[in-house]
Amino acid sequence: MYNVEILSRGHVDNQLAGNYFEHVTLKSLGLHIQQDHPLGNTCYNPRPASTDNFVVIDINGVHMVSLDFCGCKSAQTNYKQLLHSRWFPATTTEPQTATTFAVLMSSPTFSRVKGIGI
Numbered sequence: 089m090y091n092v093e094i095l096s097r098g099h100v101d102n103q104l105a106g107n108y109f110e111h112v113t114l115k116s117l118g119l120h121i122q123q124d125h126p127l128g129n130t131c132y133n134p135r136p137a138s139t140d141n142f143v144v145i146d147i148n149g150v151h152m153v154s155l156d157f158c159g160c161k162s163a164q165t166n167y168k169q170l171l172h173s174r175w176f177p178a179t180t181t182e183p184q185t186a187t188t189f190a191v192l193m194s195s196p197t198f199s200r201v202k203g204i205g206i
């Protein structure tokens with residue numbers, strides 16, 4: 089859940105360069121997301137996502153990030169780790185893209201469906 093907060097609160101896609109803003113990615117600013125471990129808690133068996141440009145679609149934009157899945161003994165599958173973080177993976181095998189639940193909940197289709205506990 090921490091990674092969602094990072095994307096929401098730490099949205100710094102534009103960096104002041106002189107008198108104008110230039111577009112930078114969260115990845116270029118050093119953001120590296122570790123799944124299934126809270127901030128400050130080290131994973132001793134990180135497994136990098138199959139791509140170094142994991143795409144996260146959030147309410148405030150589309151972000152390229154570096155992401156490691158947890159490979160600890162009690163780790164869940166990759167897609168379950170994403171779901172636990174409230175990210176909906178595009179695929180269940182080797183996900184490279186995910187949409188935050190916030191985006192899904194902002195969709196009229198999902199917001200009209202009663203009983204979905206997202």
Ligand SMILES: [Zn+2]
Pocket residue numbers: 124125130131132133134158159160163
């Ligand atoms: Zn771990």
